Amino acid sequence: MKLSKRGEYALRSLINLGIAAKVGRSLLRVTELAKAEDLPVKFLEQIMQQLREAGYVESVRGKHGGYRLAKPATKIVIGSVVRLIDGPLAPIGCVSQTAYEPCNCPDEAHCGLRMLMLDVRNAIAAILDRYTLADVVEVTTRKLVTSGLPLPFSAAADAPVIRRGAKASRLRAARTSPTEGVVHQLLGDYAI
Amino acid sequence: MKLSKRGEYALRSLINLGIAAKVGRSLLRVTELAKAEDLPVKFLEQIMQQLREAGYVESVRGKHGGYRLAKPATKIVIGSVVRLIDGPLAPIGCVSQTAYEPCNCPDEAHCGLRMLMLDVRNAIAAILDRYTLADVVEVTTRKLVTSGLPLPFSAAADAPVIRRGAKASRLRAARTSPTEGVVHQLLGDYAI
DNA sequence: ATCAATGTAGATTCATTCAGTCGTCTATGA
DNA sequence: TCATAGACGACTGAATGAATCTACATTGAT
Numbered sequence: 116m117k118l119s120k121r122g123e124y125a126l127r128s129l130i131n132l133g134i135a136a137k138v139g140r141s142l143l144r145v146t147e148l149a150k151a152e153d154l155p156v157k158f159l160e161q162i163m164q165q166l167r168e169a170g171y172v173e174s175v176r177g178k179h180g181g182y183r184l185a186k187p188a189t190k191i192v193i194g195s196v197v198r199l200i201d202g203p204l205a206p207i208g209c210v211s212q213t214a215y216e217p218c219n220c221p222d223e224a225h226c227g228l229r230m231l232m233l234d235v236r237n238a239i240a241a242i243l244d245r246y247t248l249a250d251v252v253e254v255t256t257r258k259l260v261t262s263g264l265p266l267p268f269s270a271a272a273d274a275p276v277i278r279r280g281a282k283a284s285r286l287r288a289a290r291t292s293p294t295e296g297v298v299h300q301l302l303g304d305y306a307i
Numbered sequence: 308m309k310l311s312k313r314g315e316y317a318l319r320s321l322i323n324l325g326i327a328a329k330v331g332r333s334l335l336r337v338t339e340l341a342k343a344e345d346l347p348v349k350f351l352e353q354i355m356q357q358l359r360e361a362g363y364v365e366s367v368r369g370k371h372g373g374y375r376l377a378k379p380a381t382k383i384v385i386g387s388v389v390r391l392i393d394g395p396l397a398p399i400g401c402v403s404q405t406a407y408e409p410c411n412c413p414d415e416a417h418c419g420l421r422m423l424m425l426d427v428r429n430a431i432a433a434i435l436d437r438y439t440l441a442d443v444v445e446v447t448t449r450k451l452v453t454s455g456l457p458l459p460f461s462a463a464a465d466a467p468v469i470r471r472g473a474k475a476s477r478l479r480a481a482r483t484s485p486t487e488g489v490v491h492q493l494l495g496d497y498a499i
Numbered sequence: 500a501t502c503a504a505t506g507t508a509g510a511t512t513c514a515t516t517c518a519g520t521c522g523t524c525t526a527t528g529a
Numbered sequence: 530t531c532a533t534a535g536a537c538g539a540c541t542g543a544a545t546g547a548a549t550c551t552a553c554a555t556t557g558a559t
Contacts, residue, residue, distance in 0.1 A: 116309070116310065117308070117394070117399075118308065118399055120516080121516080126420050127420055145535080154411075157518075157520075163536090164537070164538090175536085176525050176526060176536050177526025177527055177535065177536080178527040178534045178535065179527065180526075180527095180535050181535080181536085182536090193423065201308065204308050206309060207310055207315055221344070224450070225447060225450045226447065227322055227450075228318050230489045230493065231490050233488075234434050234490050234491075235435065238431065238433070241430070242426050243423075243427065251419035251420065258417045259417045262417060296425075296426035296429065296430070298422050313546080347549075348549095349549060353548095356508090368505065368555045369506080369555055369556025370555095370556055370558070371505085372504080372505050372506060372555085372556075374506095502558085504558105505557105506554080507553075507555090509553100510551080511548100511551095513546100514545100514547080515544100515547095516546095518541100519542085519543100521540080522538085523536105524535100524537070524538095525534100525536080525537095526533100526534090527533085527534085528531100528532090529531085529532085529533100
């Protein structure tokens with residue numbers, strides 16, 4: 116049930132672009148994005164281009180070029196990004212809603228595996244199609260702020276930082292409710 | 308978020324072995340298993356051997372050989388089979404409970420992607436670690452029976468079948484409750 | 500003892516993913 | 530106009546997964 120490296124890197128970079136936009140530095144170079152998460156630069160370039168062609172980011176060429184989000188983070192659904200890079204969310208093709216294809220089992224209507232995997236697909240989609248890039252960026256930045264850490268890509272990030280009382284993390288210890296999940300809890304009243 | 312072909316074929320074959328055991332034909336040849344789902348025979352042989360080494364099935368060699376389940380279907384958790392064949396359920400390594408490995412992001416505690424994927428992992432595990440092979444076999448056979456269809460691998464399967472009133476499928480149209488899912492509904496009071 | 504059916508094992512092919520290399524094009528600023 | 534920094538593009542190669550091919554070992558029946 117893996118997310119490919121491509122998909123992982125794409126999401127990480129989008130999240131960083133979202134954070135940067137929030138901090139005022141909308142334009143980031145590929146090398147900056149790669150350095151922030153220690154990703155292979157040229158591989159990331161391929162991915163960024165794929166995101167550009169799909170309309171998630173736009174590029175600026177030339178000396179002070181880079182990438183920025185092409186639309187507001189609230190309009191970027193995580194599930195759609197994963198589908199672009201990694202294909203359907205469904206574990207097997209015969210339970211995909213967006214890219215159905217028949218499997219070779221004799222009778223889909225009576226296939227126990229199919230029913231099981233349909234549940235898995237719906238569980239995955241319920242999460243990834245629920246949250247947008249803005250949600251993930253919000254969770255990330257909020258956690259950083261409550262920990263007294265600086266946001267990456269901010270102009271002040273270069274200056275030495277005073278870690279104000281690292282007592283933070285007063286967040287209740289991530290009880291993992293199967294129906295709601297960590298992200299929902301961290302978002303609190305922000306979500307929905 | 309794909310399940311590999313290996314994993315899919317392994318589960319399909321285990322389900323068929325479970326159905327066969329229920330019908331009295333515990334021993335199935337690889338060619339029978341392959342034919343039932345139209346799988347590549349030699350590839351399936353590799354997979355069956357892997358299942359044998361892990362103790363899920365046992366083999367009988369020689370002329371009337373084949374494979375059978377090595378333990379009761381109620382003891383075979385779907386999630387454990389998937390983990391054996393496909394590795395951890397988690398989409399990325401840093402949220403795996405059974406095979407954690409650090410990712411290259413600068414700070415896992417403040418990684419929004421990690422929190423999101425943790426939710427996905429928990430959602431997947433909640434399903435795959437909840438159901439056993441017996442549950443999936445039960446769902447499959449029950450659906451077949453209510454449709455008036457013969458169970459595969461039964462001795463009577465060769466005889467022509469009278470499809471008794473195919474009015475079946477009175478099952479409520481699979482409302483996909485995100486918390487419970489199709490399998491749970493079909494199992495009804497059987498589950499838990 | 501021999502034969503045929505079957506499981507066991509290893510090598511090999513093919514496609515895809517992941518990653519990296521090299522070179523080109525374009526905008527900026529000196 | 531020239532140098533530089535960055536996006537863009539084609540290509541190469543390692544690693545993995547999927548599938549096939551060939552040979553070998555074991556068993557039961559004749």
